[in-house]
Amino acid sequence: MTTKQTFLGVNVPxxxxxxFELSSxxxxxxxxxxxxxxxxxxxxxxxxxxxREGMTEKSDEYDVAFVEGCITRKDxxxxxxxIRKNAGLVVALGSCACFGGVNQLKNRFNDLNWVKxxxxxxxPIDTQEAKPISTLxxxxxxxxxxxxxxxxxxxxxxxxxxxxxxxxxxxxVCMECKAKSNICLFDLGExxxxxxxxxxxxxxxxxxxxGCWGCRGPAPEANIKQxxxxxxxxxxxxxxxxxRLECFGGFSESIEQLRRTEGR
Amino acid sequence: MIxxxxxxxxxEDLFALLAVNRIIGPISxxxxxxxxxxxxxxxxxxxxxxxxxxxxTIHSAxxxxxxxxxxxxTFTFTGDDWQKEVDFGAHQPLVLFGLxxxxxxxxxxxxxxxxxxxxxxPFYGAKRQNMLxxxxxxTPQPACxxxxxxxxxxxxxxxxxxxxxxxDYFAEVHSSRAYHLLEQLDCWExxxxxxxxxxxxxxxxxxxxxxxxxxxxxxxxxxxxxxxQVWQQWGERCLSCGTCxxxxxxxxxxxxxxxxxxxxxxxxxNKQLYSCNLIDFAEVAGGHNFRPESHTRLKYRYYHKHRxxxxxxEEALCTGCGRCGTSCLAGITVPEVIASVRxxxxxx
Ligand code: SF4
Ligand code: SF4
Ligand code: SF4
Ligand code: SF4
Ligand code: SF4
Numbered sequence: 046m047t048t049k050q051t052f053l054g055v056n057v058p059x060x061x062x063x064x065f066e067l068s069s070x071x072x073x074x075x076x077x078x079x080x081x082x083x084x085x086x087x088x089x090x091x092x093x094x095x096x097r098e099g100m101t102e103k104s105d106e107y108d109v110a111f112v113e114g115c116i117t118r119k120d121x122x123x124x125x126x127x128i129r130k131n132a133g134l135v136v137a138l139g140s141c142a143c144f145g146g147v148n149q150l151k152n153r154f155n156d157l158n159w160v161k162x163x164x165x166x167x168x169p170i171d172t173q174e175a176k177p178i179s180t181l182x183x184x185x186x187x188x189x190x191x192x193x194x195x196x197x198x199x200x201x202x203x204x205x206x207x208x209x210x211x212x213x214x215x216x217x218v219c220m221e222c223k224a225k226s227n228i229c230l231f232d233l234g235e236x237x238x239x240x241x242x243x244x245x246x247x248x249x250x251x252x253x254x255x256g257c258w259g260c261r262g263p264a265p266e267a268n269i270k271q272x273x274x275x276x277x278x279x280x281x282x283x284x285x286x287x288x289r290l291e292c293f294g295g296f297s298e299s300i301e302q303l304r305r306t307e308g309r
Numbered sequence: 310m311i312x313x314x315x316x317x318x319x320x321e322d323l324f325a326l327l328a329v330n331r332i333i334g335p336i337s338x339x340x341x342x343x344x345x346x347x348x349x350x351x352x353x354x355x356x357x358x359x360x361x362x363x364x365x366t367i368h369s370a371x372x373x374x375x376x377x378x379x380x381x382x383t384f385t386f387t388g389d390d391w392q393k394e395v396d397f398g399a400h401q402p403l404v405l406f407g408l409x410x411x412x413x414x415x416x417x418x419x420x421x422x423x424x425x426x427x428x429x430x431p432f433y434g435a436k437r438q439n440m441l442x443x444x445x446x447x448t449p450q451p452a453c454x455x456x457x458x459x460x461x462x463x464x465x466x467x468x469x470x471x472x473x474x475x476x477d478y479f480a481e482v483h484s485s486r487a488y489h490l491l492e493q494l495d496c497w498e499x500x501x502x503x504x505x506x507x508x509x510x511x512x513x514x515x516x517x518x519x520x521x522x523x524x525x526x527x528x529x530x531x532x533x534x535x536x537x538q539v540w541q542q543w544g545e546r547c548l549s550c551g552t553c554x555x556x557x558x559x560x561x562x563x564x565x566x567x568x569x570x571x572x573x574x575x576x577x578x579n580k581q582l583y584s585c586n587l588i589d590f591a592e593v594a595g596g597h598n599f600r601p602e603s604h605t606r607l608k609y610r611y612y613h614k615h616r617x618x619x620x621x622x623e624e625a626l627c628t629g630c631g632r633c634g635t636s637c638l639a640g641i642t643v644p645e646v647i648a649s650v651r652x653x654x655x656x657x
Contacts, residue, residue: 052573054389086571203569216551216587223555223636224377224582226349226368231638234342240548240638265588266603268548275638 050090050206057206063095063107064138065128067121068148068175069114072192073139074098080195087199090206109134109205115141115148116176129182134205137177137184138198140191140260144294147191148175153291177294186211191260191293194246214244217264218257222248230256236281238289241267241296262295269299311482313496314503317473322494324356327404327441333373334406335363353406361407364450369558369632370405370412374436375419377555377582381432381565384576397435405440409447411628413467414460415558416442421622423561432580441486444470446510449518452631454644456515457522460628472510479507522644523651524615524625530651531616535608539649544604546639547586553610553633553641554584559626562590585610611646 049056064074078084078099094104110132116122129135140146151160152174161172178184188198204211214220218239222229225248230237237256239248243264250257263269269290276286290296324332331352337360338347348363350370382395416437423433444467447453455461463470469487472479479499482488499507554560564583569576583590586606591599600606618626627643634642 050573052569053386053391057573083571090571090573199571200568203571203573206573207569215589216584217548219548219550219552220555220584220587223368223552226351226372228338228341228347228367229636229638232341232347240550264549266549268546268603271546271548271639 052207057208058108060091060108060206061094061104061106062091062109062111063104063128063132064093064098064111065095065113065124066097067112067114067125067142067178068117069139069141069146071098071113073113073141073190074111076192076195077198083195083199087202091202105131107132109136111136111138112142112178113138115145116178116181117148117173118171119173120171122181125178125181134185135178135182137179137187139193140189140262140293140295142178142184143187143189144262144297145175145177146293149294149297150291151175175294189213189243189261189295190246194249197245215265216244217267218242218244218246218248218251218261220244221246222251224248225252227251228254230254231275231279234279234281236276236286236289238272238286240275241269241272256289258289258292259295260293262293263299267299269296269303273303311488312499313480313482313491314477314499315480315491315494315496317476317478319494320361320471320478321356323443323490324359324406326490326493327406327443328354330402330404330441332359332404332406333370334359334361335366336360338367350405359406361445363407364448365409365452365631365635367632367636368556369415369630370408371415371419371558371561373403373405374416374433374440375423375561375582379432379580380577381580382578384578386574386576397432399435399439402439402441403436405442407445408442408467409445409630410463410470411453411455411460411630412558413442413444413463413470414455415628415630417466418559418622418624418626418628419561420466442467442469443487446470446472446514449514449520450631451519452635452642453518453629454520454522454631455629456518457520457524458625458627458629461515461518462511472507474503474506474510477503479503479510520631520644522629522647524647527625527647527651528616528619531612534650534652537650539646540604540608542604543641543646543649544602544607546641547603547607548639549586549588549603549606550638551584551587552636552638553586555582556632556636558628558630558632559614560584585613607641611643611650615647 050059094107110128112128112135137143141148154160157174201211221244222239230251235256237251238259239251239257241263242257242259243261245261290300333350334353335348336351336353336358338349341347348360348366349368350366353359382393385392423430444463468484470481480491562583562585564581566579567576568579590606614626
């Protein structure tokens with residue numbers, strides 16, 4: 046780490062940071078840029094050396110690499126391996142990088158060639174199954190969300206610099222939702238994945254009267270079986286719940302398990 | 310005790326007299342899918358928004374003295390020096406308008422731990438002592454079991470308690486502040502007829518409870534049933550979501566987190582209400598978790614409320630308000646859990 050800054054009179058590193066995108070909508074990177082009130086503070090805390098969405102300069106010398114997006118092409122695999130080689134710390138930024146994100150919806154179809162044809166017609170294009178970056182390289186830290194929550198990223202970066210531990214909430218979204226005194230979506234007859242989804246977004250969707258879609262993936266020990274039972278009891282069609290569970294890829298393991306055990 | 314009567318229509322005048330302060334009261338949050346009105350406590354500036362005939366609110370009023378999130382202190386750094394500032398958050402007096410007996414009693418219970426113990430919590434105390442409380446009579450709801458918990462009536466903890474008797478209010482005056490407030494309304498001294506009306510009304514209410522919990526010898530029974538299978542069964546249903554503690558008027562557990570600003574010149578210490586049902590509640594430094602399984606956590610919620618607290622304070626840390634059971638998506642209710650632990654079937 047090159048330049049220095051101080052905290053309580055003690056030197057702390059000012060890491061060289063690079064941002065990269067694989068297959069994604071670049072919404073997570075945009076989140077980093079779009080909070081003008083704190084952007085300057087963020088820029089002075091780290092030294093950004095590569096950030097295609099915000100600057101033209103680039104460098105291959107960086108300490109921390111934030112990787113947004115999932116792997117869907119061969120050339121992305123090569124890029125990712127290079128990033129891993131260059132960076133001390135690789136951070137998966139957002140649900141695409143962590144779980145495959147919305148992109149992994151295509152994996153639901155058995156015939157990926159058919160998917161390709163439906164979307165791109167005869168246009169020649171290299172696209173494969175959408176995979177989280179951890180399927181190819183070691184990931185040091187995952188930041189969840191579609192999109193990520195800027196404040197959370199800022200806190201994480203401060204803690205990195207200060208050498209503090211980085212802890213994601215282990216409780217589900219309901220904790221944040223109740224703290225905001227929202228009406229529970231189930232009271233309105235709507236489904237919500239809040240009880241099984243890792244918190245940290247400050248109950249973004251339920252606060253706008255949209256049930257949670259599970260973009261941050263499962264909370265540790267999420268009781269998915271009970272949630273399905275709850276939806277069933279309330280006559281919420283299972284397809285509506287499955288649509289949500291499948292949307293961002295965080296629950297893919299549990300879904301596979303469900304399919305195996307219950308033939309869903 | 311001093312009793313007074315005044316016309317129910319003058320509740321608006323009482324509200325107006327108090328409106329120089331911030332008033333917290335029951336408001337409507339809209340209808341649920343079955344067309345039932347949902348209520349919650351919030352700031353009320355307009356008397357017409359006050360839903361004094363509310364059934365039960367989703368959340369309790371505890372957040373006004375025990376907020377879900379609170380900045381307990383801020384630190385400013387200059388060079389290698391630092392300064393700490395503490396803000397107890399009691400910036401203005403609050404009027405809690407229309408609390409039911411269960412909720413007044415819940416504050417009395419919190420006081421025992423957070424104000425009267427050897428380690429009082431000044432963040433709670435500062436706000437709590439800056440409140441005026443107007444209690445209001447209620448109609449027992451299907452989820453209410455306050456009668457079983459001995460919290461269905463109010464002996465202390467409010468300034469004024471109002472019981473609606475037809476077109477009039479029967480007022481129990483608990484403080485001189487309340488006495489002086491009532492001086493400004495058209496009050497009269499209740500006579501024998503009013504007393505009879507009042508007694509008939511409270512008898513009718515007492516008879517209308519449909520939900521009960523058998524608390525006799527419960528501390529001992531809980532000890533005997535520590536290894537009971539029923540805990541596992543409830544644990545399998547539990548989502549470990551913390552909703553029960555969030556809506557509960559008497560849960561007070563919390564976590565602390567320190568956060569440094571991005572320019573590294575300031576930090577805050579944040580307090581967040583927590584719940585013993587959350588997976589990492591009993592996780593300690595080094596990563597060991599004393600209660601990794603959901604049923605052990607759920608069990609301890611009941612042991613704290615119905616055993617530990619009873620042994621320490623001779624009362625349960627539960628007012629029977631029924632909120633936890635109403636909000637629990639998994640349908641875990643105190644009456645059913647306790648009945649199952651006692652081994653009998655629950656006949657509520
Ligand atoms: S709306 Fe969703 S997140 Fe909020 S309490 Fe209900 S289930 Fe939990
Ligand atoms: S509420 Fe759910 S879907 Fe919405 S941002 Fe939070 S975790 Fe993602
Ligand atoms: S729990 Fe008791 S005091 Fe509270 S609303 Fe119900 S009946 Fe009234
Ligand atoms: S008992 Fe109900 S409300 Fe409480 S943590 Fe379990 S599922 Fe959530
Ligand atoms: S445990 Fe449940 S019934 Fe008892 S006070 Fe808390 S929310 Fe009310």
